Every structure is written in structure tokens, then in C-alpha cells.
Amino acid sequence: MTQRRITDDLHALLGVLPVPIAEAVVRGNNSDNLLEIILDLGRKPMARFVDSEIELLPEEVAHEDIDYVVSRIGEVDADNRAGLERTLHRISAIRNRRGHIVGLTCRVGRAVYGTIDIIQDLLETGKSILLLGKPGIGKTTMLREAARILAESKRTIIVDTSNEIGGDGDVPHPAVGRARRMQVAKPSLQHEVMIEAVENHNPEVIVIDEIGRELEAAAARTIAERGVQLVATAHGRTLENLLLNPTLSDLVGGIESVTLSDEEARRRGTQKTVLERRSPPTFDVLVEIQERDRLAVHADVAAAVDALLRGYPLAPEIRVRAASGEIQIEKPAPTQAVSRQARGAGRRGTAEAFGGPQRVSGPVRTTPNYAEMREEPAEENAVQATAVHTIRVFPYGVARNRLMQAAKRLGVPVLVVREAEEADVVMTLRAYYRAREQPIVQAEERGLQIYALRANTIAQIEQSLAALFNLPEESPLPGDLVSAASQTQTAIQAVLDGQRFVDLPPAVASIRRMQHEMARQAQLVSHSYGKEPNRRVRIFRD
Structure with a gap:
């Protein structure tokens, strides 16, 4: 309607x-x-x-x-x-x-009637609801309408600090319906009036506009712990904004620093000192008002905060009011993982191009280490495939934030999961793989693919992801090719003129292949040395 x-x-x-x-x-x-x-x-x-x-x-x-x-x-x-x-x-x-x-x-x-229908089902659950949004987007209008709807069936009191909900004067505006209104003499006394409302007037619901101070956040927690439903607005636009606000973070449970055991830190792929939610959130549901007719709903604030602190943010439910007045609800879509059989096809050739051991479902296979070997022409024939599904990766001892950054840079659909049981692939370090850590052994028993990295670096993670998704190698810019060709030709001439050898600057694999080919055509020998990204070609006589 x-x-x-x-x-x-x-x-x-x-x-x-x-x-x-x-x-x-x-x-x-x-x-x-x-x-x-x-x-x-x-x-x-x-x-x-x-x-x-x-x-x-x-x-x-x-x-x-x-x-x-x-x-x-x-x-x-x-x-x-x-x-x-x-x-x-x-x-x-x-x-x-x-x-x-x-x-x-x-x-x-x-007074706008009908604005609350988009979250009326949430109000009727009796849960405490916090509204966030930029100034002027309609938070107070929605709050006023919520008070009117709730007052039809519950004892509802409005703590009206600036008379913005019920209007000026002693008689509240008709838009608040049967809700009772308590005015606040000074903004600094809002928290006292909030507590007074609970102690003196036996409400079932308290409606508050603009919780902005630490004392008000503490009063809100006291009210919620007494079993009273809270509907309020606060300064901020998103859950993350609120979480980073030291004054108001208690509304969603607060943050504290905790120290993990070595095993737990490796399992999570984090440092030993991490941030955790300190206590149960004051509000059960958080609504981000993105636009006047578009909301993002976090239906479980505790779960949303925990996921955000651990680097696995949960997608909110999106609610939109169409031009016709119909409410459209978009639930977070479940991520579809790639089947192991489909992912296994055509992967071996690409994985070997990056070096480093790889564990595939079945017997252990150690790939050749190309760190001190000549580039092989087979690099030009690396298998290329397009990854179209999200792959769930469990990082064990690998920095989760680096994994997410590497996935973002490569543009590959990776979902970082908390437990190996949820994963399609395990990414760990060689040291943990060789030490036969329990999560690694369990992953092997389940037949999961395990990628073991030499180091916990973004470059190593990107190489493993490129192998996992069979990504084609990025082509160098034309200017880089011309410059590399010129440098290579100068080096070849120096060796032909009697110099023992010449080391070329570090280059990507495609440029190194070109340098090897130029050396071969000049009837010289070339080898690649070093580790990525500092791997380079040396040209010398046979």
C-alpha cells in the first residue's frame, strides 16, 4: 500500500x-x-x-x-x-x-504515516531495535511512527530530549498516538529521564531519539536488562561506524582486546592479540537507513559484530520499498562453492608454474622448485580457466587480512571461512604442513586440497590463488617489453664482446621467456635465478 x-x-x-x-x-x-x-x-x-x-x-x-x-x-x-x-x-x-x-x-x-511498515515485523517481535542513518534521512520520522504503532498494543513512553518526536509544547503531537511523552530539561540529563521512565511509569517499550553520550548508552543497557523493549536512534551510519565509536560501542556489545593461544591464533590465521565483543549487545537488531526507502537489516547484532571483528562480515538483509509501495526483501544469498572434482581439473600445470609444494586430494605430491632452475617453455602453455564460483578457503597460520587483500587484488571470488569443516581448500605454511598440525591432518583425511606457502606474504598468497583459480598471467605493458628487449640486446652484445655474464633486472615470467628466447637465438645460455618478485635472467656463454 x-x-x-x-x-x-x-x-x-x-x-x-x-x-x-x-x-x-x-x-x-x-x-x-x-x-x-x-x-x-x-x-x-x-x-x-x-x-x-x-x-x-x-x-x-x-x-x-x-x-x-x-x-x-x-x-x-x-x-x-x-x-x-x-x-x-x-x-x-x-x-x-x-x-x-x-x-x-x-x-x-x-508526520508520515506508513513509513514503519518496512520493519513492522521486527517491531512486533519485541526485540530492541537501533536505527542508524545520516542526518535528515528520516530516522526520527520512522521512530515517531514506531511509537504510534507500538502504543496501540503496549505501554509506550517516549523520552523526547529535544521535543523532536512529539513536538513542542505540553501536549504531544497526534502523530505519536497513545504513546506517553517525557520531556527532558537539559540534553545532559537524558540518561536520568530514561531511568526515571522505567522506575516510575512501568513501560513495556521506551522510544529514544539520538543516543549520543556514554551515560545514555549505559542507561540503555540498564533498561534492556530489565526486559523493556528499546527502539532508538544513534549517531552513525553503519554497524562498523558504531563499533569504532568508543562512546557508543557498548550499544552493540563493546570491544576488548584478548590474547589467544598459539593453536587458536594459527587456526584463525590472526595475531595472538585480537579484538572480541565484550558483552551481549544492548540492541538485538540494527537497521541502517541507506536511503529513505532502502534499509540494511542486521537481524542478529551479536553475530554481526563477532563476524565483523574476525574479518568475516555478514551480509545484511536488504529491504526496499518499491514505487508501488510493495516491500521487497533481499535475503543474503548463500555462497555456492565449487565442487572439488570441477576444481581439480586442469589445475596441475598452473600450480607447478609457481613452485612450492601443493597437497592435492590423495597422495602427497611435491612440485618441482623452480627457484634456481631455468624457465621452461612449458610456461607458455600454462592451463587457463575461468573461475566462476566462490571457493571457500580456510587459512591456517596464514594472515586472513592478507588473504582477503590478495583475493581482492586478483579479483577472484574467495570466501574466508572460520573452520576447516566449512572449507573447500586449506591454505597454510610449509612449517605447519611439515609439523603435521592436527587441523592439517584432519583436512587431509577429509580429502581437502592443501596449499603450503613458503612465507606468509601477499606475493605467495597471490601465487597460490592464481594457481587455485587457473588465472592467466598478466601481460606486461608494451613499453615494458620494448625496454626489456633493449636491455636484453645490450646484455647479449656485452657477452658476445667477451664479458663473462650479465644479470638482467628482475622481470615477470613472460618477459623472462622473451629474454631466454633472445639469448637462444644469439646462441648463448640463460638461466633464471632468485625468488619472486626478484627473479631475474642471467646470460652467459656455454
Whole structure:
């Protein structure tokens, strides 16, 4: 059903503005999309709409204009906000160093019915819900509608710090329905009113706008632990923003540093000191308001935080309200892994090109080490295949963040999993493989492929991923080829003129193959030396 919008009396707001400015707003003929009117001393008055902003007058705002508005709105509170009684309009002041008002933001307040249907099923579960989103995106509007819906069946109290939910004056706006409203004398006292609401008025639901201080976060936890449902907004746009905010991170469980055992650190592929969630989250569900009609829902905050801290972020559920009013829900798609049989085909040739031992399902096979051997022409015939499915990799002793970075650089679909039981491939270090660590032995017994790296470096990880996905080698730029060919020709001539040998600069395999071919055509000998990425060709006489 298409949402029904009810706009508060815009004339009440226009009535406190200087007449020329009010008339300019009316001439704009776009009141349905009007968000706020900006009056800054010495600047032209502006009107901001949902998707644009315009200058209202060519004349600059004067002291008289600001004094005109202030004289009609009454006292500006300690939070530099004032309202118009029986409306949802809000006027916020900007002061200079002497405390004089030099700017005003006149925000249009609207009651919008039908905005909460996109998460109404979550409200009805009784779980505590936290709304995040950028300023002006509709958090308070959704919160107001949530209070009205919940108040129809539960004892609901609004802690209205700035009178933004229920409007100014002693009588709350009809948009909050049967919900009771408690006003806050000073913003710094919000946490006390939150606790007072629980102790004195026996609510089943408490609705709070803008939790922004540590004391308010602590009060919210106290309320949740008493079994009261919380519906609130907080400063931040995403779960990660909130988690990194030391003041508010307790809302989602908080963070603390813990030290892992050697075995656990290897199993996770992390350092011994890691971050973990400190306690159960205050809010069960977190909703990121990405756009007015598009939300990202984290239905299990505890699981989402744990996954984020361990580097395995969980995809949220996406909810979208279509133009027709229909609610569309996109569940996170399960990742489809490649079958081992399909992945095994055509892999051996590519894996050998990178050196280093590889464990394939079945008997152990050690690949030749090309670190001190000549490049073979077979490099030109490496098997190439396109990986079209995600492969689940369990890193044991390999840095998880480096694995994710390498996968991102190569553009391959890798899902880093927590347990070997969830994996298609295990990636570890040679030292752990040779030590026959228990997870490695168990992986072998299950027939998993095991890639053993010489070192825990991004270059080594990229080589293993390239082998795993049968990636074609990246072609060098034409300029690099010309430069390499010129250097090679100079080296060949130096050897022909009697020099014992010449070492060429480090190069990728395709350039090294070209250098070997040029040396062969000059009836000279060439070998490759060193380890990637510093592997180079040496040219000398037979």
C-alpha cells in the first residue's frame, strides 16, 4: 500500500519568518519536498529540498531578519533548539562567541504515516531495535511512527530530549498516538529521564531519539536488562561506524582486546592479540537507513559484530520499498562453492608454474622448485580457466587480512571461512604442513586440497590463488617489453664482446621467456635465478 503523508501546518513555520522570505518559499511551489530553510547572517537565505537547494532572495540575511524569527519562537533551550507548539517544526540556532544568534536552521516537521511498515515485523517481535542513518534521512520520522504503532498494543513512553518526536509544547503531537511523552530539561540529563521512565511509569517499550553520550548508552543497557523493549536512534551510519565509536560501542556489545593461544591464533590465521565483543549487545537488531526507502537489516547484532571483528562480515538483509509501495526483501544469498572434482581439473600445470609444494586430494605430491632452475617453455602453455564460483578457503597460520587483500587484488571470488569443516581448500605454511598440525591432518583425511606457502606474504598468497583459480598471467605493458628487449640486446652484445655474464633486472615470467628466447637465438645460455618478485635472467656463454 502506498504510504500516506500528512504534512504539519507549513503556514505555522512560514508565519515566524520574515514576510519576503516566506513569500519566496511559497513561490518555490515545492513544499512537499521542502526540508529546511537556512538563515545565516550576511548570506543569502536558502531553501533545502530533498534533492536540491535554492536561493530564496538576492539580499543577504540581516540582524533584523534573525531577530524577527527569534522574537516569534520564544525561548531557545540549552540545546539551541526551539519549536512551535502543536507542530513538529524545529528551529535550531547557531551562536557566536558572545552567545548571540547569527544563524537559524528552520526544519520542516512532518508526520508520515506508513513509513514503519518496512520493519513492522521486527517491531512486533519485541526485540530492541537501533536505527542508524545520516542526518535528515528520516530516522526520527520512522521512530515517531514506531511509537504510534507500538502504543496501540503496549505501554509506550517516549523520552523526547529535544521535543523532536512529539513536538513542542505540553501536549504531544497526534502523530505519536497513545504513546506517553517525557520531556527532558537539559540534553545532559537524558540518561536520568530514561531511568526515571522505567522506575516510575512501568513501560513495556521506551522510544529514544539520538543516543549520543556514554551515560545514555549505559542507561540503555540498564533498561534492556530489565526486559523493556528499546527502539532508538544513534549517531552513525553503519554497524562498523558504531563499533569504532568508543562512546557508543557498548550499544552493540563493546570491544576488548584478548590474547589467544598459539593453536587458536594459527587456526584463525590472526595475531595472538585480537579484538572480541565484550558483552551481549544492548540492541538485538540494527537497521541502517541507506536511503529513505532502502534499509540494511542486521537481524542478529551479536553475530554481526563477532563476524565483523574476525574479518568475516555478514551480509545484511536488504529491504526496499518499491514505487508501488510493495516491500521487497533481499535475503543474503548463500555462497555456492565449487565442487572439488570441477576444481581439480586442469589445475596441475598452473600450480607447478609457481613452485612450492601443493597437497592435492590423495597422495602427497611435491612440485618441482623452480627457484634456481631455468624457465621452461612449458610456461607458455600454462592451463587457463575461468573461475566462476566462490571457493571457500580456510587459512591456517596464514594472515586472513592478507588473504582477503590478495583475493581482492586478483579479483577472484574467495570466501574466508572460520573452520576447516566449512572449507573447500586449506591454505597454510610449509612449517605447519611439515609439523603435521592436527587441523592439517584432519583436512587431509577429509580429502581437502592443501596449499603450503613458503612465507606468509601477499606475493605467495597471490601465487597460490592464481594457481587455485587457473588465472592467466598478466601481460606486461608494451613499453615494458620494448625496454626489456633493449636491455636484453645490450646484455647479449656485452657477452658476445667477451664479458663473462650479465644479470638482467628482475622481470615477470613472460618477459623472462622473451629474454631466454633472445639469448637462444644469439646462441648463448640463460638461466633464471632468485625468488619472486626478484627473479631475474642471467646470460652467459656455454
